[in-house]
Amino acid sequence: QVQLVESGGGLVQAGGSLRLSCAASGRTFSSSAMGWFRQAPGKEREFVTTISPSGGLTYYADSVKGRFAISKDNAKNTVYLQMNSLKPEDTAVYYCAAGSKYYYTDTDRWTYWGQGTQVTVSS
Numbered sequence: 001q002v003q004l005v006e007s008g009g010g011l012v013q014a015g016g017s018l019r020l021s022c023a024a025s026g027r028t029f030s031s032s033a034m035g036w037f038r039q040a041p042g043k044e045r046e047f048v049t050t051i052s053p054s055g056g057l058t059y060y061a062d063s064v065k066g067r068f069a070i071s072k073d074n075a076k077n078t079v080y081l082q083m084n085s086l087k088p089e090d091t092a093v094y095y096c097a098a099g100s101k102y103y104y105t106d107t108d109r110w111t112y113w114g115q116g117t118q119v120t121v122s123s
Contacts (some may be wrong), residue, residue, distance in 0.1 A: 002026040002112040004096045009117030012086055016121070020081040022096030022114055033102035034072055034079040035110060038092035038119075045095065047105035051079065057102055064090075086121045093118050 008020040022034070035050035048068065049060045055072040069082040079096060094117050097110035104110065 002028060002032065002098045004098060004112055004114035006094065006096045006114045006117040009094060009119045011120045011122065014086060014088055014121055014123050016086050017082070017084045018086065018119060020083070020094055020096075020117060020119075022079045022081075024077045024079070024096075024098065026077075029077045029098070030074040032098045033100060033104075034070075035097045035099065035102070035104075036070060036079075036081045037095045037097060037107060037110075038090075039095070039116075040089075040092040043092075045107050047107075048094070049081065050102040050104070052102040059103055059105070061105075083119070086119075088121045088123045091119060091121050 003025040005023050031053050036048040037045050039045040049070040051058050051070045051072050067085045071080045096114040098112040099110040
């Protein structure tokens with residue numbers, strides 16, 4: 001079992017930055033791929049970025065490439081999402097997920113989920 005707890009969301013102006021954190025419990029964190037997904041009101045949950053168990057491989061949605069960065073600290077059982085140059089369309093609830101393969105973008109492929117943290121970007 002893996003339990004995930006996100007933090008770091010909030011309200012920020014367009015062009016600003018936020019860093020989300022996801023703390024994981026359980027002994028399998030170092031062998032788990034981790035991902036960030038988001039869900040805007042009235043929309044389906046969508047892939048944002050993922051990272052391999054070692055942290056050496058990452059994958060980004062085109063909409064965030066060059067602005068967001070995912071990182072993984074296996075010593076702290078934590079995954080981060082650094083978000084820069086935020087846009088109003090980035091407004092959503094952001095979810096952390098743990099799974100087996102970092103290249104899965106389909107939410108159905110991810111096993112464990114956090115409760116989500118709200119990110120609101122004002123124009």
